[in-house]
Amino acid sequence: MAKKSIRAAVNDALKLEMRRDPTVILIGEDVAGGAGGSGVQDAWGGVLGVTKGLYKEFGPGRVIDTPITESAIIGVAAGAAVSGLRPVAELMFVDFMGVCFDQIFNQAAKFRYMFGGKARTPMVIRSMMGAGFRAAAQHSQSLHALFTHIPGLKVVMPSNAYDAKGLLIQAIRDDDPVIFLEHKAIYDLEDEVPDEAYTIPFGEANILREGDDVTIVAISRMVHVAMDAAKRLAAAGIQATVIDPRTTSPLDEDSILESVEETGHLVVVDEANPRCSFATDVAALVADRAFGALKGPIKLVTAPHSPVPFAPNLEDAYIPNAAKVEAAVRATLAARELATA
Template structure:
């Protein structure tokens, strides 16, 4: 297995190996655990059926979304740890293990569950290195899930990555497809800082080209997935594809939109966005997180501060409303940004 060192932000042209995002995540975990025996993973149901080995039960679930399937067979129950339903304990324990020589991955089943363990991220993972004057590294990854649109209601659907971007000491990534999921997860595990890895539930089944060899996509870098000259659309996670869908429609009207896939939510690649805006003079951020004190508001503030003279229209956003995620289908459909809302927003800015 070779490691690709020069990593393109887009899959190599001609890559014919097509797998699902969920499989790409699984492959990144498998390859990193093979490469480095200090990598461990823990969480609820990540193997499933723990303690029933005597009945021949191993890997009953392989994760609530099957992203950890097969790990326990290869690495055993010392490195692949099913946990009690105790997020504060196991997230904190993973941070403690990471600060004493392991590379620890913990899975928080849904980001909405962060309330019961936020202290471990906020006051331990994020601050230890600073408070300790640089004495400790915390190579900790928290895998968690985001995304509405599945009838899961308000406690299983949020996309609250901005909560974590706000905290100095944490990094965050939002892969948008199978290729970026594998490459960013490999980088996250190899990184010596705490990284939150946000998996969108709506992307797991999507397929795309993924090299079998290991490759590490750098943290903190955005990519342009569709070049254009008239307006910049910034997407995060699944919203990249909503923005792209809107761009394809707008092209029919003669509006040539550039689509940026942000990928990292801390650090945010402002320069990539600013370079595009200085060319297009307009920007819309398409974000599935709520609009107040968010990534989308932050990018608009940055553009206003650093590219004010280039703007031909106000920096704008398409986001959910400042509400919890509703359950009923028509309401949830209203909640999640779609191409239609992006198109109408762009039309107003181009007028």
């Protein structure tokens, strides 16, 4: 089986679904690149080359380059979806979603509900998220909580190449609008990825390792931070379970609750700002439904309540790292030792 990067896995998923289903189209800024100008067509394949090669294979009728018009991209995609196509729209950075919130929140997310279940909106919005790219406050945010909050949207955040391919194929085949967030700092991470098409169901967590002492829940790039912390903790005799929910909506609540019922300790790692976030959501879930199992405080490792700084040293300090996760685990375990001393 070949090793592929997340970038290649996303490209693979788009290619296979476009071959399988002629109603699948791509639309976005620079998804081909060079279109409408005098330059070379397919010069770019997206700003980070994720859609490279698709224009050549599927042509301008199915790989549609647009001007810088986020609201039009999403509006067109939503209209195409309700009239029989399966558009995959690309919004370069999740930070730009603000200009098309009406199309996403008030239109696409509501169609199925407001038309009494008679309308389907099979669209995917792919977008890059996350800090670590020295791209400053307007190109570095982690805004998944905004979409997770809205009923009618599904929110997918792959942490590795195998998941990225299977989740994107699932997203394209799904009949509801799906927000698919690719962390720009992990595009080159490689993994064993089958050449064939496969799907990973939404709402099914990946349990990366199992330990009895603490449950660490993390998504997207933070899964790797959590695993680094878990390895450091294991060297000190503390065994962590690491759970990657893969989708924040729907959320695999059972896997999280079952694990905390066994370990009694929860640490959530989230790159987003801390208020009304994925981290607080998981913390509330466990406090509400598994309070009796808790043997120490729930600890959240998140970014501070601040925009992403541009200064490299400040940006590095902003992003959760393994040392902070390790300290959070030790803090919740220490509370138990105090209580039983």
